[in-house]
Amino acid sequence: MAESTMKPPKIAIDPVAWMRQNLFSSWYNSLLTVFVGYLVITSAGPLFTWLFFEATFLGDKPSDCSGTGACWLFISERLNFFIYGFFPQEHQWRVDFMFGLMALSFVPQFIERFPGRKWFGLFGLTGLPVVGYFMIPGGWFGLEVVESTKWGGLMLTLILAYIGIIASLPIGILLALGRRSEMPIIRGLCVVFIEVWRAVPLITVLFMASVMLPLFLPEGVNFEKLMRALIGITLWQSAYMAEVIRGGLQAIPRGQYEAADALGLGYWKKTGLIILPQALKMVIPGIVNTFISLFKDTTLVLIIGLFDILGTVQSTVTDPAWQNVAIEGYVFVAFCFWVFCFGISRYSQNLERKLDTGHKT
Amino acid sequence: MGNNMSEESQATEQRTPVPSQAEGKSDIIRVEGMHKWYGDFHVLQDLNLTVKQGERIVICGPSGSGKSTFIRCINRLEEHQQGKIIVDNIELTDDVRHIDTVRREVGMVFQHFNLFPHLTVLENCCLSPIWVRKTPRKEAEADAMEYLKRVKIPDQANKYPGQLSGGQQQRVAIARALCMKPKIMLFDEPTSALDPEMIKEVLDVMIELAGSGMTMLCVTHEMGFAKTVADRVIFMDGGEIVEEAPPHEFFTNPQEPRTQSFLKQILQH
Numbered sequence: 001m002a003e004s005t006m007k008p009p010k011i012a013i014d015p016v017a018w019m020r021q022n023l024f025s026s027w028y029n030s031l032l033t034v035f036v037g038y039l040v041i042t043s044a045g046p047l048f049t050w051l052f053f054e055a056t057f058l059g060d061k062p063s064d065c066s067g068t069g070a071c072w073l074f075i076s077e078r079l080n081f082f083i084y085g086f087f088p089q090e091h092q093w094r095v096d097f098m099f100g101l102m103a104l105s106f107v108p109q110f111i112e113r114f115p116g117r118k119w120f121g122l123f124g125l126t127g128l129p130v131v132g133y134f135m136i137p138g139g140w141f142g143l144e145v146v147e148s149t150k151w152g153g154l155m156l157t158l159i160l161a162y163i164g165i166i167a168s169l170p171i172g173i174l175l176a177l178g179r180r181s182e183m184p185i186i187r188g189l190c191v192v193f194i195e196v197w198r199a200v201p202l203i204t205v206l207f208m209a210s211v212m213l214p215l216f217l218p219e220g221v222n223f224e225k226l227m228r229a230l231i232g233i234t235l236w237q238s239a240y241m242a243e244v245i246r247g248g249l250q251a252i253p254r255g256q257y258e259a260a261d262a263l264g265l266g267y268w269k270k271t272g273l274i275i276l277p278q279a280l281k282m283v284i285p286g287i288v289n290t291f292i293s294l295f296k297d298t299t300l301v302l303i304i305g306l307f308d309i310l311g312t313v314q315s316t317v318t319d320p321a322w323q324n325v326a327i328e329g330y331v332f333v334a335f336c337f338w339v340f341c342f343g344i345s346r347y348s349q350n351l352e353r354k355l356d357t358g359h360k361t
Numbered sequence: 362m363g364n365n366m367s368e369e370s371q372a373t374e375q376r377t378p379v380p381s382q383a384e385g386k387s388d389i390i391r392v393e394g395m396h397k398w399y400g401d402f403h404v405l406q407d408l409n410l411t412v413k414q415g416e417r418i419v420i421c422g423p424s425g426s427g428k429s430t431f432i433r434c435i436n437r438l439e440e441h442q443q444g445k446i447i448v449d450n451i452e453l454t455d456d457v458r459h460i461d462t463v464r465r466e467v468g469m470v471f472q473h474f475n476l477f478p479h480l481t482v483l484e485n486c487c488l489s490p491i492w493v494r495k496t497p498r499k500e501a502e503a504d505a506m507e508y509l510k511r512v513k514i515p516d517q518a519n520k521y522p523g524q525l526s527g528g529q530q531q532r533v534a535i536a537r538a539l540c541m542k543p544k545i546m547l548f549d550e551p552t553s554a555l556d557p558e559m560i561k562e563v564l565d566v567m568i569e570l571a572g573s574g575m576t577m578l579c580v581t582h583e584m585g586f587a588k589t590v591a592d593r594v595i596f597m598d599g600g601e602i603v604e605e606a607p608p609h610e611f612f613t614n615p616q617e618p619r620t621q622s623f624l625k626q627i628l629q630h
């Protein structure tokens with residue numbers, strides 16, 4: 001077959017034609033465009049005025065906030081608390097180090113041509129938590145111990161979400177496989193586990209983990225509160241994850257299993273090389289959805305007395321030194337969550353596009 | 362599944378028969394008094410068949426007669442409940458090790474190709490040699506390219522199955538099975554999901570394979586193919602082997618009434 005060198009024709013986009021086609025294609029479409037345009041312009045004006053034009057960015061005390069706009073001084077003055085909680089100042093470099101590693105692992109994932117970015121990503125999923133395990137609590141290599149009761153703010157949010165996410169994925173995969181197992185005992189155990197955890201609200205799980213779990217544990221065994229919360233979140237999340245993944249497993253045609261069997265691949269090779277790669281790819285949107293909702297659900301740890309980013313902000317907005325800064329605080333929290341969740345979402349879209357091999361079975 | 366048989370069979374109608382390769386060879390498959398049930402449904406009833414090394418068997422029969430079920434029993438994609446199946450001196454039982462050994466020696470080609478859509482053509486072919494036979498990757502890839510040349514699509518090696526035509530996909534599926542260097546190849550209606558113009562390219566590959574001495578069991582309604590390569594044609598109906606004869610005899614002088622009416626039906630067109 002001779003390769004043709006002819007390229008497909010490029011279609012130029014003309015803005016006027018585009019607008020006519022998409023915004024003013026009919027009289028009601030035009031009306032809608034004008035109406036929505038009016039709404040956007042009238043509400044965006046005051047919003048931007050409050051956010052930027054009338055807002056105070058410079059200064060170092062509450063009285064510097066004089067304008068009618070937002071008082072961002074409140075955020076910048078208390079930023080340290082919002083990021084690190086009560087983590088002692090002189091040890092905060094350890095957290096910064098972890099932030100740096102995290103950025104190093106995940107930012108390259110957004111840059112198509114970054115050399116070896118796969119390896120950075122792999123480190124992010126495996127090495128990063130190990131390093132964090134030594135760096136953050138300390139007690140090794142001459143690092144002073146910082147108890148988990150002092151952790152807080154954004155750092156705590158990221159720890160909770162990150163551990164919850166990367167631990168729940170493999171557990172969820174095993175649970176989903178177990179639920180489809182032909183061995184009745186394994187299948188039964190997985191069904192019970194999934195149905196029990198999935199039917200309980202996260203708040204209840206957290207309460208049980210922090211209040212009730214210590215009652216059941218044998219004398220002398222005691223996890224820190226944070227550890228208990230992490231275990232609770234992970235198990236709860238993996239029950240959800242299992243069901244998402246099972247959906248993918250069920251969508252794999254029987255012919256794929258048969259072809260793998262006929263080639264002599266055993267159960268684990270068949271599962272790992274043929275079934276899971278396809279099933280996981282298919283349910284990326286569902287997996288990401290669960291990740292994002294977990295990320296936001298971590299704020300619930302507030303009720304067992306852990307101060308994540310929302311907790312730190314909430315505890316400061318009532319500070320009598322600052323007047324009426326609640327809105328600024330919550331906008332800041334919302335913005336932080338949005339940045340991370342949007343990042344996750346963009347990344348997953350990238351991944352889906354990259355993994356698309358054009359099959360339609 | 363036999364609706365467009367007349368067009369299909371034209372593809373190979375005018376060929377000279379491929380000489381038999383089974384002269385004086387030993388048995389490689391023995392099926393003795395085999396029964397299978399799906400629940401209460403007695404789908405295969407007392408099947409007996411002996412296949413010599415290098416022999417080519419074509420199995421035909423009406424839809425639902427148990428042809429697929431039968432050849433799927435030979436690599437244990439389905440299990441039988443009574444009787445014996447012995448493949449390459451290994452009896453198929455519940456023993457997983459025996460099943461694995463047999464599957465390594467038996468390649469299978471499916472009606473709907475069943476290629477792995479997330480792997481390239483080359484990766485599809487190398488997967489099993491690398492993971493099951495433990496062949497070094499370099500060697501496996503070189504082998505795979507050889508087989509892809511043999512099925513005449515080496516230039517598609519780095520494409521994904523979704524980017525190929527049906528005929529090309531089926532040829533990849535044949536190459537993938539051959540990469541395991543099997544002693545036996547099973548085909549379950551390999552051309553019946555294909556458009557007429559693609560049928561010939563797949564049959565050509567299969568005829569070439571027949572000439573190389575491969576033991577082949579092939580469920581097909583391609584009567585031209587049967588005449589060209591089959592050492593024996595087996596006719597199944599209602600879960601039984603009704604008739605078994607060399608192709609010339611089978612087509613010109615069928616003994617059983619059921620065979621006669623089946624042949625009349627498919628040759629009528």
Ligand SMILES: Nc1ncnc2c1ncn2[C@@H]1O[C@H](COP(=O)(O)OP(=O)(O)OP(=O)(O)O)[C@@H](O)[C@H]1O
Nearest residue numbers: 362399402404422423424425426427428429430431
């Ligand atoms: N998994 C199953 N459970 C129950 N019955 C089945 C199952 N698979 C097949 N059957 C039945 O067994 C019989 C034989 O099926 P089989 O697929 O072997 O037929 P076939 O000869 O290959 O037909 P076709 O030409 O349509 O492919 C059919 O009546 C079918 O309905």
Ligand SMILES: [Mg+2]
Nearest residue numbers: 428429430550
């Ligand atoms: Mg069939």
